[in-house]
Amino acid sequence: MFGVSMRTLISPSLSPFSLHLHHHLPKPSLFSTVLRFSSSINNNTKSPKNSPRSAISTVKSQNTASSSSPLSFSPPGEIHVVVGPMFSGKTSTLLRRILAEKLTGKKIAVIKSNKDTRYCTESIVTHDGEKFPCWSLPDLSSFKERFGTEEYENRLDVIGIDEAQFFGDLYEFCREAADKEGKTVIVAGLDGDFMRRRFGSVLDLIPIANSVTKLTSRCEVCGKKASFTMRKTEERVTELIGGAEVYMPVCRNHYVCGQSVLETARAVLDSSSTKTPDVVVASSL
């Protein structure tokens, strides 16, 4: 990772939600009554004295059990989104954050798309070779059942998702996990494809995210900060698995120059492929 620019889109202290609560709601409001009711349930909960894990599990089971009540208030989870071009350190950042959560005693799981078979199917692997075991899946909706529904609901705290651009059900999974199941979800993926078009549904998470981080790499041409990924080959399909042999990180200037160079090259290739055979034979002699 060469540079990081962090934009927290929702500041908890200034959220419309808290302003609304302070200035417009009659007191006591139904909402604050629900909050007090719910917190008194949790305060009366006797957690086992042994491990922090047991305490976490107890609170989570309580929340799951009470989630069917119309007056219940589950503690919300969180969604953190990490985007950027290829080689910008998205997987490294995901790994670092996941390990930090693990160190605090949280139970974690990492999922990556099974479309990405570049290094290893059972681990997320950074371009620097760091590894962490993961679930390699075709979609996210099957994760809960594969992980074990009871284990998922009562003990899992943090879910990391790598190569998020490849998951069609990303938005629904993250919203459900954070809003209804109290999970912290850390999502790493490409915001844009090689044409700088939105990639998959990563960008759809922004309105429901707690934080969004866009990383930069280093432009392979000039060394300045790179925010885009250039494809070096002729393929035009959106999804094309590959590494440095196919893609390179570039700055805006070299993305624009590179696109026009590629377009010129394509035009030359296209025109040469329409030449009559005798011309091709003649020129190749």
Ligand SMILES: Nc1ncnc2c1ncn2[C@@H]1O[C@H](COP(=O)(O)OP(=O)(O)O)[C@@H](O)[C@H]1O
């Ligand atoms: N061709 C390359 N261009 C830039 N960085 C590279 C390249 N090859 C390997 N790297 C390394 O990749 C690291 C980022 O790896 P990773 O976290 O897997 O990135 P991402 O998930 O964003 O693709 C960089 O810190 C750099 O050391």
Ligand SMILES: Cc1cn([C@H]2C[C@H](O)[C@@H](COP(=O)(O)O)O2)c(=O)[nH]c1=O
């Ligand atoms: C730009 C771009 C990338 N891909 C593929 C190439 C890689 O397999 C992954 C990205 O991996 P990384 O962890 O961000 O290095 O996505 C693609 O299919 N289409 C594209 O346009």
Ligand SMILES: [Zn+2]
């Ligand atoms: Zn450049």
